[in-house]
Amino acid sequence: MKVSTMAEFIANGVQPDVLFWVGCAGSFDQRAQKITKAFATILDKAGVNYAILGKEEACTGDPARRAGNEFMFQMMAYQNIQVLNGYNIKKIVTTCPHCFNTLKNEYPVLGGNYDVIHHTVFLQELIEQGKIKFTDSNEWKGKSITYHDSCYLGRANEIYEAPRKVLESLDMELREMKRCKSKGLCCGAGGAQMFKEEEKGDKRINTERAEEARATATDFVASACPFCNTMISDGLKVGEAEKDPEVLDIAEIIAQAIQ
């Protein structure tokens, strides 16, 4: 796989159409790396002219800010905006709803103004434009799936339909969980919870959500966030079921169906 960095683009005197913001999970987490590769594959096959920042990318500061550490957030934001503005970035696509929210909503007031798109919306656009073509033997057709709304995509930014439309474009049978869309239950990772133990209670949040996913008795659970993906996969390990659904990012599903 050949992925070019912004530095390489500039060295060649050209500008990509879009920057793929990979995010920390997408860069380092073994499970999320697969999502990153899947999305990069789609971008390649759809003929998108994109670049990554590579080693110049850094945490957006989202977990620090939500934990209460505004200093850390502002430092990361300053650094990232310097890099992004330095490369004259106009359009960013990202596979992480947390990066998406921070880049889109929180960087503008700090001087970072970009057209920021989440990968599920980007995928929907590519499909509508006919840039993504599916293989004739659509193995996903008729398979049942439930979509888990990420809080930072759903309630935070009111993106509910794009991910569902992408799944429907594969003729998958979409079954909703008891709590979905604006009522969707959090996976338990947001607000920097990913990076610490849960407070004591009766149950883990991801167990609760995994049980709801399991109750749909679908073949797959679709996620659109690397953290949700981890949380629900872990949640499904608790308790027993004859057959548990497989948790896949929407990008992974499309990558397997693309021509």
Place this chain on the structure above:
Amino acid sequence: MAFIAEILFTVLTSIALFLFAKNLFKIRRNILIGKELSIKDNPTARWSNVFILAFGQKKMFRNPLVALLHLVVYVGFIIINIELLEIIVDGITGSHRAFAPFLGNYYTLLINAFETLALLVLIACIIFLIRRNIIKLKRFASNDLNGWPRSDANYILIVEILLMGLFLLMNAADNSVEFVISGFIKPLLSGFSATTLGTIEHTAWWLHIIGIFAFMNYLPYSKHLHILLAFPNAYYAPLESKGKMHNMVAIQNEVLYAMQPEMIPTEAASPEKFGARDVMDLSWKNLMDAYSCTECGRCSAACPANLTGKLLSPRKIMMDTRDRLEAVGKNIDQNKSFVDDGKSLLHDYITVEELRACTTCNACVEECPVSISPLDIIIELRRSLIMEESNAPAEWNGMFSNIENNFAPWKFSPDDRDAWITKA
């Protein structure tokens, strides 16, 4: 002696209005203890929120059946209060049904409509009482409401039922008129003489108006204040994406000056307190939120932390904020200005464990029918914990130092950030 009832009524009305206004001004003063926050943008969108969220009760319709019952009580409350105009005219002038001669047949129509609404309100309130006390819905059975808040809710419902009952009884005892709902009560009163009926009518009339004045003056002490504050709260509700957090300009500048010392202004700004430790560190909107809360608990019922048994309850965050604000208000009443009482919202009212359990998922904000953000307060308190007290769990301190040194929340080498490309 002829005018004694009219004088008594006028005095009573004046006292009731005076006390009500006094308490409202006190609430206004308490809200303004909060930090300044300028909300002046986009009035069109804000008025539309007032109509859709407050008048239209859009969020209530997430549960249509309850929304309908609530709508009945709300419409009933407003419309039946039009009748209050006549009551006040009658009370001051000593007239009897002053509007009847002017409205003719429309008067009967109008009162019939009021009576129908009154009956519906009465039924809705009984259903609400059953939901709270017999069915014991989870969000009403919650420990958040132990003590006064639970009684508060029941008192309001019982008073509503009594007021509606008195209104109907008053009409039933009046043989000069015939209305559709009170007509059903008339047979029960058929044994009484005209004098007794007159006394019943008068007593019901007085109790009804005294009840309304009492209710009005109870409002400022009650969760029921939402009937007034839901409107301004909808107007001042945030219009931006829920995911956007308030920027802290002071820190933004501090980072800027560290990176670009040439930007440091010659006159250094005085250092401010970071985040909120007490109610005066919150914005006036946060404080108005606290007074607008009707303790319905839709937030906590949707909170992932709360429904998995963690200590956090967004409703309790709002109730604690109001309780603390009331305590600060009393402190100011006694001492002219606030005198340190050794307490603060953070720690004494809201504990660290509660704050730590929040996933910032915005479910509480989404659910609130009156545009409250418990999340905003949680975040401000978290900021104080981290930036003023360096109070963080060890794992978070690890995460912070990873971000600082490795530019990622985990301990990976920044050089490996693009290693995924070559991985199988």
